[in-house]
Amino acid sequence: MITPSLPPNEGQRLSNLRDLNILDTGAEAGFDRLTRLASRLFNVPIALVSIIDENRQWFKSRQGLDTCETERDISFCGHTILGHEVMVVNDATLDSRFSDNPLVTGDLGIRFYAGAPLIDQDGCALGTLCIIDKKPRQLNKLEIETLRDIAELVMNEINNIKFRHKANELERRKKRSDLSARLMNLAVQSDFDVFRSSQYLLDQLLELTESVHGFAVGISLDNRIHALATTTAFDSSQSFFEKLIGLDKIVLSNNPRAEVAHLPDNDDIEHFSALLIIPILHEKKQLGVIGLAKSTGSYDSSHLDFLKPVIQLLVQLGINLELRLERSRDRKILARLSEVARQMPSGVVITDHERKIEWVNESFTRTTGYTLDEIKGQIPSNLLKGPETDRLVLNQIEAHLTRGESFEAELMSYTKSGSAYWNHLLCKPLIDANGVNSGYLTIETDVSEKKRSLDLLAERESLLRSLFELSPVGIALNDAKTGNYLEVNQAFTKSIQYSVDELKSLSYLDLTPKEYEPLEEVFLEKLKQHGRFGPYEKEYIRKDGTRYPVLLSAISLKDHKGRDLIWSIVEDISERKKIEKNQNDLISVISHELRTPLTSISGALQLISNSKDVEIPAKIIHLLEIAVKNTNKLSLLVSDILDISKLSAGELSINLQVHPIHHSLVSAVELNKALGQRKNVHIVLDSHVDGVEVLIDFHRLEQVLSNLISNAIKFSPHNSHINIDAEIVADRVKISVTDKGQGIPKSSHSQIFQKFFQVDPTDRRSTGGTGLGLSISRELIIRMNGHIGFDSQPGHGTTFWITLPVHHSD
Amino acid sequence: MASLSKILYVEDDEDIRSIATMGLEMIGGLDVLPCSSGAEALLKAEGYAPDLFLLDVMMPDMDGPSTLEALRQLPTLLSTPAVFMTAKVQPQEVARYLSMGVLGVIPKPFDAMNLANQLQQLWSKAQE
Numbered sequence: 001m002i003t004p005s006l007p008p009n010e011g012q013r014l015s016n017l018r019d020l021n022i023l024d025t026g027a028e029a030g031f032d033r034l035t036r037l038a039s040r041l042f043n044v045p046i047a048l049v050s051i052i053d054e055n056r057q058w059f060k061s062r063q064g065l066d067t068c069e070t071e072r073d074i075s076f077c078g079h080t081i082l083g084h085e086v087m088v089v090n091d092a093t094l095d096s097r098f099s100d101n102p103l104v105t106g107d108l109g110i111r112f113y114a115g116a117p118l119i120d121q122d123g124c125a126l127g128t129l130c131i132i133d134k135k136p137r138q139l140n141k142l143e144i145e146t147l148r149d150i151a152e153l154v155m156n157e158i159n160n161i162k163f164r165h166k167a168n169e170l171e172r173r174k175k176r177s178d179l180s181a182r183l184m185n186l187a188v189q190s191d192f193d194v195f196r197s198s199q200y201l202l203d204q205l206l207e208l209t210e211s212v213h214g215f216a217v218g219i220s221l222d223n224r225i226h227a228l229a230t231t232t233a234f235d236s237s238q239s240f241f242e243k244l245i246g247l248d249k250i251v252l253s254n255n256p257r258a259e260v261a262h263l264p265d266n267d268d269i270e271h272f273s274a275l276l277i278i279p280i281l282h283e284k285k286q287l288g289v290i291g292l293a294k295s296t297g298s299y300d301s302s303h304l305d306f307l308k309p310v311i312q313l314l315v316q317l318g319i320n321l322e323l324r325l326e327r328s329r330d331r332k333i334l335a336r337l338s339e340v341a342r343q344m345p346s347g348v349v350i351t352d353h354e355r356k357i358e359w360v361n362e363s364f365t366r367t368t369g370y371t372l373d374e375i376k377g378q379i380p381s382n383l384l385k386g387p388e389t390d391r392l393v394l395n396q397i398e399a400h401l402t403r404g405e406s407f408e409a410e411l412m413s414y415t416k417s418g419s420a421y422w423n424h425l426l427c428k429p430l431i432d433a434n435g436v437n438s439g440y441l442t443i444e445t446d447v448s449e450k451k452r453s454l455d456l457l458a459e460r461e462s463l464l465r466s467l468f469e470l471s472p473v474g475i476a477l478n479d480a481k482t483g484n485y486l487e488v489n490q491a492f493t494k495s496i497q498y499s500v501d502e503l504k505s506l507s508y509l510d511l512t513p514k515e516y517e518p519l520e521e522v523f524l525e526k527l528k529q530h531g532r533f534g535p536y537e538k539e540y541i542r543k544d545g546t547r548y549p550v551l552l553s554a555i556s557l558k559d560h561k562g563r564d565l566i567w568s569i570v571e572d573i574s575e576r577k578k579i580e581k582n583q584n585d586l587i588s589v590i591s592h593e594l595r596t597p598l599t600s601i602s603g604a605l606q607l608i609s610n611s612k613d614v615e616i617p618a619k620i621i622h623l624l625e626i627a628v629k630n631t632n633k634l635s636l637l638v639s640d641i642l643d644i645s646k647l648s649a650g651e652l653s654i655n656l657q658v659h660p661i662h663h664s665l666v667s668a669v670e671l672n673k674a675l676g677q678r679k680n681v682h683i684v685l686d687s688h689v690d691g692v693e694v695l696i697d698f699h700r701l702e703q704v705l706s707n708l709i710s711n712a713i714k715f716s717p718h719n720s721h722i723n724i725d726a727e728i729v730a731d732r733v734k735i736s737v738t739d740k741g742q743g744i745p746k747s748s749h750s751q752i753f754q755k756f757f758q759v760d761p762t763d764r765r766s767t768g769g770t771g772l773g774l775s776i777s778r779e780l781i782i783r784m785n786g787h788i789g790f791d792s793q794p795g796h797g798t799t800f801w802i803t804l805p806v807h808h809s810d
Numbered sequence: 811m812a813s814l815s816k817i818l819y820v821e822d823d824e825d826i827r828s829i830a831t832m833g834l835e836m837i838g839g840l841d842v843l844p845c846s847s848g849a850e851a852l853l854k855a856e857g858y859a860p861d862l863f864l865l866d867v868m869m870p871d872m873d874g875p876s877t878l879e880a881l882r883q884l885p886t887l888l889s890t891p892a893v894f895m896t897a898k899v900q901p902q903e904v905a906r907y908l909s910m911g912v913l914g915v916i917p918k919p920f921d922a923m924n925l926a927n928q929l930q931q932l933w934s935k936a937q938e
Contacts, residue, residue: 591897595897595918595919596823596826596897596918597825598919599826599829599918599919599920599922600823600825600826600828600829602919602921602922603826603829603830603832603833603919603920603921603922604825604828604829604922606833606921606922606923607829607832607833607836607837607922607923610836610837610923611836612836635919667901667904667905670904670908671901671904673914674914674915674916674917674928677927677928677931678921678924699901699902702901703901706901
């Protein structure tokens with residue numbers, strides 16, 4: 001047997017054969033028709049369209065034969081293709097080329113073969129159309145022609161395949177360019193919907209590349225993978241997609257299971273015959289990934305060629321999309337900023353680097369009266385300055401701007417209509433991305449109101465402070481709990497001799513003499529109850545140890561933290577006290593000076609009247625009586641004067657200290673003993689208040705008691721007695737002075753304590769007095785926190801009583 | 811009980827001195843040695859040996875209280891009772907006089923008719 005040699009153009013022949021894509025394809029009606037025709041026409045059992053591949057012969061169409069391919073080496077057709085003529089083998093057993101060919105000697109038993117080569121346009125024999133019989137046979141010239149004709153027809157069929165391929169190719173190309181055009185259209189549309197378009201795109205790509213599976217994923221700015229479109233095989237492949245982040249090369253594999261390392265465990269994916277993954281890159285940035293997969297078939301460079309322009313388009317789409325998103329994002333941000341700037345209650349001014357106005361907001365216009373159009377391009381400081389604008393501040397602002405510094409300033413500015421307002425400026429230079437000054441942002445706020453309020457407040461504060469500081473009367477602020485001094489004024493420090501700082505570590509108790517302590521307790525109580533106390537007299541101890549009298553008034557208050565404080569007015573009354581003393585001394589002197597001559601006159605007259613030496617005529621006695629009466633009147637006048645001054649004196653201070661009440665009673669009784677004796681009126685003291693103490697002004701209480709007692713005596717009949725009872729009732733000392741006089745008529749009851757009131761003003765001689773005593777007494781008693789009253793029935797005598805709180809020294 | 815009969819009376823005012831003396835002598839039947847000053851009183855007091863001092867308070871040079879103090883220095887007179895007479899009847903002053911151990915204080919203007927009686931009463935009271 002002789003194996004067929006290779007035709008001279010074997011390389012080209014094989015190449016053309018490959019391009020034909022005819023090998024291993026299915027049976028086609030056209031070819032079968034022709035083999036059938038050949039078989040019938042030549043009355044042979046076997047007719048074949050045989051294609052000679054590199055190492056085999058493969059039958060595109062066969063009649064009467066089961067196998068679809070045999071080895072090339074033992075093929076008859078391998079010889080046929082060596083020439084352009086029909087090759088006939090009448091009896092294979094007699095042909096040295098084929099006599100020991102297995103096809104001849106074996107079961108097939110080929111004896112007769114006739115094959116016409118199939119020659120393509122390049123002169124390459126692709127294969128044959130051949131007829132085969134198991135008995136020897138001869139072909140005449142006509143039959144050989146016929147065979148050749150049929151071979152031509154087969155060639156036509158083969159060419160049809162080519163044309164069909166071409167047509168498909170063209171169609172594919174058309175589809176691709178249609179797709180490109182459509183995608184381009186989509187790219188420029190403003191409502192480009194990435195998701196919908198992705199699905200469409202994927203479907204197109206699947207079809208065009210004859211893929212069954214695929215995916216399209218996008219990568220967002222934050223480096224996250226978003227599946228835009230997938231086929232079912234890739235529906236839940238998020239983890240697979242994530243492995244694609246960073247992919248910068250195309251992955252083409254026709255044996256993915258072996259080659260592609262990062263396929264996750266997924267049954268479907270396992271069965272891919274080919275996998276194509278294409279990253280969409282733009283300037284090193286990964287925008288997305290397209291993936292295509294086949295379950296049968298493969299990918300090659302032609303697919304890539306087609307996909308390249310599509311990918312470019314996708315890149316462009318991606319960029320456009322991103323740009324659009326960015327622009328929309330930027331637009332949104334800008335819109336918000338503009339809104340904010342527009343609506344800010346403060347004025348916003350944006351100037352360029354030459355300080356010319358670029359933009360102002362509504363508030364600025366509202367405040368200044370200038371609209372943007374009116375003042376665009378002007379310099380704000382020139383615009384807003386006016387007669388009272390502080391040039392110094394302007395210069396400072398200028399300096400800041402020149403140095404490109406932020407600053408804050410307050411400047412008198414003027415509106416369009418010329419009215420002035422206080423303008424608070426906050427200015428910042430704007431630096432662009434390259435570090436260059438691109439303008440200024442100024443926020444202007446009208447602070448006139450605020451300034452006015454602050455100025456007013458400062459004025460007020462200053463006024464009050466000057467009142468505090470310059471007050472001729474001492475003022476002190478103390479912590480109610482500790483008594484410590486928090487604030488004092490000059491008048492106080494001057495009197496007390498301690499400095500402000502020294503006082504801050506002292507309490508008012510430190511400066512108060514011990515004997516005033518009970519009074520301080522009362523003062524604090526009253527302060528708590530009524531929120532105020534005073535005025536009352538006490539003494540303070542100066543730094544040098546000397547004392548001085550003060551008149552104190554106090555009010556309680558709380559500070560903003562709720563701390564209890566006391567404001568006190570501390571009036572240094574040393575001068576006043578001196579004057580009082582002088583007055584009292586004067587009164588003493590006057591009373592002595594006045595009374596002395598009166599005594600003489602009165603005495604002399606009386607002695608004359610009573611003279612036993614001489615007989616005095618009645619007329620003279622009468623004259624003497626007149627003289628005496630008038631002397632008495634004068635005496636009463638002096639008493640009046642004294643009482644009036646007593647009253648004024650009574651309006652002066654009260655000096656409360658603790659005394660045993662008994663002492664006051666005893667001394668008051670003593671004072672009036674003589675008066676009682678004159679009328680033979682006894683004073684009976686019944687005191688049940690031994691050891692009881694009261695907080696009183698001793699000498700004033702004595703005055704009161706004396707007044708009551710002398711009244712009682714005055715109104716008592718001769719040779720009677722008055723009772724003074726002292727007892728404790730409900731924690732108060734009650735002192736009652738009872739006389740057996742006429743009593744006070746009901747009509748006079750309401751006027752008893754009024755100044756100058758006397759029940760019977762005509763009856764002065766026997767009663768004496770000026771009617772001032774009770775009003776004085778009442779005032780004094782009230783000042784000592786006591787009460788005064790009386791009980792009287794005409795014809796049954798009168799009882800005057802006073803009550804005073806018992807003082808408990810604990 | 812000893813009776814009151816001799817009064818040493820010290821008063822700087824002439825008129826008052828006359829009237830008081832007359833009142834005590836004429837109405838009270840008492841014996842009176844009037845002196846115009848504390849000094850005069852000191853000279854005459856021991857010789858006179860009075861039962862009672864009646865002293866005006868407000869006097870130049872030596873006032874009532876000082877006179878009393880001086881008189882009490884005299885050995886025979888140191889326990890002689892005394893009474894002050896004064897227009898200064900302000901309570902603290904009265905208290906002061908009483909604290910000097912006098913029998914009483916008679917206020918001015920005094921009642922010339924009653925003066926002797928007042929002294930008698932104070933004298934009797936002291937005797938008890």
